[in-house]
Amino acid sequence: MNMPPRPWPTGETERLEPLVRRMLANNPSPFTFTGTQTYLVGDARGLAVIDPGPDDAEHIDALISAIGDAPVLAIMCTHTHRDHSPGAAPLAAATGAPIIGCAALTLEDDGPRADAAFDTSYAPDTVLADGDLVRLPSATLMTVATPGHTSNHLCFALIESGALFTGDHVMGWSTTVVSPPDGDMSDYMISLDKLYERGDRVYYPAHGPQIDKPQQMVRGMIGHRRMRERQILRLLETGASSIEIMVTQMYPGLDVRLHRAAGRSVLAHLIDLQRRDLVAQADEDLWILAG
Structure with missing residues (x-):
């Protein structure tokens, strides 16, 4: 997919549906497309922030401004690549919210290391497992474990609307890189089958546009692999x-x-x-x- 024309809406919130807003971080690259997309889920009574993105002061300040007076009840990370989770710590310090979601990643093999791509400072207060629920005053997020891109990758389903926040497991602009030793193609294919069977209404990926025909997209990804x-x-x-x-x-x-x-x-x-x-x-x- 070709890059959309600049300017990109970095630092601004876009309302995608009543309970979902999106903000783009200013970290474009050949691997992140126009940048990492952070999602604010909920309403003025309480929010969850999904994939806070890089530890970039402008992005964190813009998120805090968009949050306003709403209490942040959870900072949720789909996985710990450096374009997704480093913003969790400064956002938690500013809001007092707990960091929950994926596990901290530990590579135990003796082969070539992939640590350079990971946020080794990530320290969750709570690790979520498949099927766990995060309840907000206006919304419920369910954890969907999707290992493959990384062993700790999670997606989050918004029960009220049928949306799925897919992190890097399914992206709106490119196929996902699966990089050993932590990335595992066998697990990735099983996770794709799992999403195909779910029947979600829309996908909100961390990179690229929303996916309005999820099952068609996943079927094509399985065929591509x-x-x-x-x-x-x-x-x-x-x-x-x-x-x-x-x-x-x-x-x-x-x-x-x-x-x-x-x-x-x-x-x-x-x-x-x-x-x-x-x-x-x-x-x-x-x-x-x-x-």
Whole structure:
């Protein structure tokens, strides 16, 4: 999806429905599109803030201004990438609200680390599990666990309207990067199936426009991932191949700044295929068909 023309509405609230407002942080990049979108859910009697975004003083000040006199009852994070959760601590300090939602992420493997993308300072007061409810005076948010993009990723369903806040699990502008060792393609596909079966009315992602036909979108995402699997298997039918070569052939025309991210998703597919005994690793960065 092409970038929309500037100016973008950073620091301003947009009313999406009676209980939902959206504010865009000023952190655009090839990985965040126009920036991270923070959602204010509820009314003057009490609000939840979903994905407070980066620790950026202008964004936090704009959120505090938009909140006004309404009590903030919960600061909720879908996951702990640095464009989503670092704003939680300063917002909590300013409002006194508890930080709840995803767990703090701890990587226990001995392989290549992915910590650079994560907010290691994130410290939730309460960790939510699948099906947990957060009750506001005017709204109820239900936790929907969706591991895959990260192992701690959550979505939040607004019971009163049928909206789902999808974080990075489903985005309105691009496919989601699944980056091992924490990102897991097997879990991601299971989570997509889970959302497809839910039948939500609308998705509000952390990046990109709202998604008005959620099931159609998720069905297309599942098909896209299966297509990537088939591409990988076809490439390996002709002999061993490296991830770098696969990326150049699978993603023609892709912005070179995104090649590494695409390579991480290819690796996630290969790990998933390896678990299913369809491919094998022949060398450090050389893959072959199994058998």
